[in-house]
Amino acid sequence: MTTTKLVYVIISLMTIGVVGVGFVGLVTAAVFSKFGNTVWAVNRDKQKSDDLKNGKIPFFEPGLEELVKESVEAGRLKFTTQYSDAISDADVVMIAVGTPSAPDGTADLSAVFGAAKSLAPYIKTGAIVIVKSTVPPGTNDKVREIIGTVTKKQFYTASVPEFLREGTAVDDTLHPDRILIGSNEPAVIKKLLELHRPLNGETVIMRPESAQLTKYSSNAYLANRIVFINQISDLAEKTGADVQEIIRGMGLDSRIGLHYWWPGLQYGGSCFPKDVKELAAYARRVGEGDGLFEKIDQLNENRLLKLLTRFEKAVGGWNGKTVAVLGLSFKPNTDDMREAPSMKVIPLLTAAGAAVYVYDPQASGHAKKILGDSVAKYAVNPYEAVKGATALMILVEWDEFKSLDLPKIKKNMTPGAVFIDTRNLYDPQIIKEAGLKYVGIGR
Numbered sequence: 001m002t003t004t005k006l007v008y009v010i011i012s013l014m015t016i017g018v019v020g021v022g023f024v025g026l027v028t029a030a031v032f033s034k035f036g037n038t039v040w041a042v043n044r045d046k047q048k049s050d051d052l053k054n055g056k057i058p059f060f061e062p063g064l065e066e067l068v069k070e071s072v073e074a075g076r077l078k079f080t081t082q083y084s085d086a087i088s089d090a091d092v093v094m095i096a097v098g099t100p101s102a103p104d105g106t107a108d109l110s111a112v113f114g115a116a117k118s119l120a121p122y123i124k125t126g127a128i129v130i131v132k133s134t135v136p137p138g139t140n141d142k143v144r145e146i147i148g149t150v151t152k153k154q155f156y157t158a159s160v161p162e163f164l165r166e167g168t169a170v171d172d173t174l175h176p177d178r179i180l181i182g183s184n185e186p187a188v189i190k191k192l193l194e195l196h197r198p199l200n201g202e203t204v205i206m207r208p209e210s211a212q213l214t215k216y217s218s219n220a221y222l223a224n225r226i227v228f229i230n231q232i233s234d235l236a237e238k239t240g241a242d243v244q245e246i247i248r249g250m251g252l253d254s255r256i257g258l259h260y261w262w263p264g265l266q267y268g269g270s271c272f273p274k275d276v277k278e279l280a281a282y283a284r285r286v287g288e289g290d291g292l293f294e295k296i297d298q299l300n301e302n303r304l305l306k307l308l309t310r311f312e313k314a315v316g317g318w319n320g321k322t323v324a325v326l327g328l329s330f331k332p333n334t335d336d337m338r339e340a341p342s343m344k345v346i347p348l349l350t351a352a353g354a355a356v357y358v359y360d361p362q363a364s365g366h367a368k369k370i371l372g373d374s375v376a377k378y379a380v381n382p383y384e385a386v387k388g389a390t391a392l393m394i395l396v397e398w399d400e401f402k403s404l405d406l407p408k409i410k411k412n413m414t415p416g417a418v419f420i421d422t423r424n425l426y427d428p429q430i431i432k433e434a435g436l437k438y439v440g441i442g443r
């Protein structure tokens, strides 16, 4: 006979105010409302709020639309443009606004401070203001100061940096590798442990400064891995080695691991470039600027042009050629174009005299707003994009590009066409057998 044990987990539900409905704010709001909390998400754009109330998501993120709709319909997730609505009853306030690079490379914290100023008049006694945005150590002191000049009520601040990845943001938030709770206050820690209990991930309690620096360190380390393997791939090319073989050979060392080795044009996206730049600036500010982070950033920035020059040689010059670019977003499963390699590659190709045809499963609409008529054709599939092209360039590893119909690609391109695989998706031999000239990274 089997007995079933029922384990009851009692979760105390809270009211949460989330400031900012971008990738982090909206996903966080949707996930915490899924657990039964009442979540108010505030942003300044009325149209965006109205769209969200109707379940219209402003960007592509797998699984998010269903999650938002479910919570909105259940009355647990509400959108507003009024801070008074979102903050007055909130036990926990989450600041999830952008922290882009300022022109000098430092993190522009004006949105975080602006949010602190706007929420301050409505904060309730005992509320905890969590900074989820990626910010350098010391930012919480400033947030506390800004709120404290507006209200005499008692409140707390804490750092709970976000580690979700666009493209898998919902799953990452539901099942995080870790949750960092950066606070020195036992009562705050207790409440935040309670709040995060339904999430399926290890929780680490630490000082707020450690949490903030852990976030930057993680992103800089991952960026460094990309820059490192890019350098190794250049060496591989010079010696006749294949970087993919090297990755396997290195990665089987349990200290190194097989994951997260992505040789390519450069790292991009909304986080790595800006976070490496800010870490470099932070190190300089505290008198520890030894140049490591600047070098990572600089090698990354320089690489794209270096590789495009190599591709140009393989194609025999861009001028007068048609080049098909497959993949426009900064990585698969997102339509986010921030710091996407395509945004640099396409202007360089057109400036060199190429006609550029593009295709992306999700990001063409966003790309069109930025690139407009400089792109000769926005194709509806990869085969249309390569019609009459001399070169095809895969910039993003969307699943759709991993099993292209190679005979069809070959048929649609000009004779002697070049297949430029910047994500090393294909075995070079298979491309050669299909009658195309293969150019990869580090092989």
Ligand SMILES: NC(=O)c1ccc[n+]([C@@H]2O[C@H](COP(=O)([O-])OP(=O)(O)OC[C@H]3O[C@@H](n4cnc5c(N)ncnc54)[C@H](O)[C@@H]3O)[C@@H](O)[C@H]2O)c1
Binding pocket: 019, 020, 021, 022, 023, 024, 025, 042, 043, 044, 096, 097, 098, 099, 111, 112, 114, 115, 118, 132, 133, 134, 135, 162, 163, 164, 165, 166, 270, 271
């Ligand atoms: N995108 C990611 O993958 C990711 C992952 C982890 C951490 N982060 C960090 O999280 C933070 C947010 O990133 P994101 O990608 O969600 O940014 P985002 O640009 O997608 O969203 C930011 C949102 O904040 C809103 N906003 C700005 N100022 C505001 C204010 N005063 N009041 C209300 N709303 C305001 C903007 O309109 C926008 O909707 C950044 O610090 C980022 O580094 C991002």
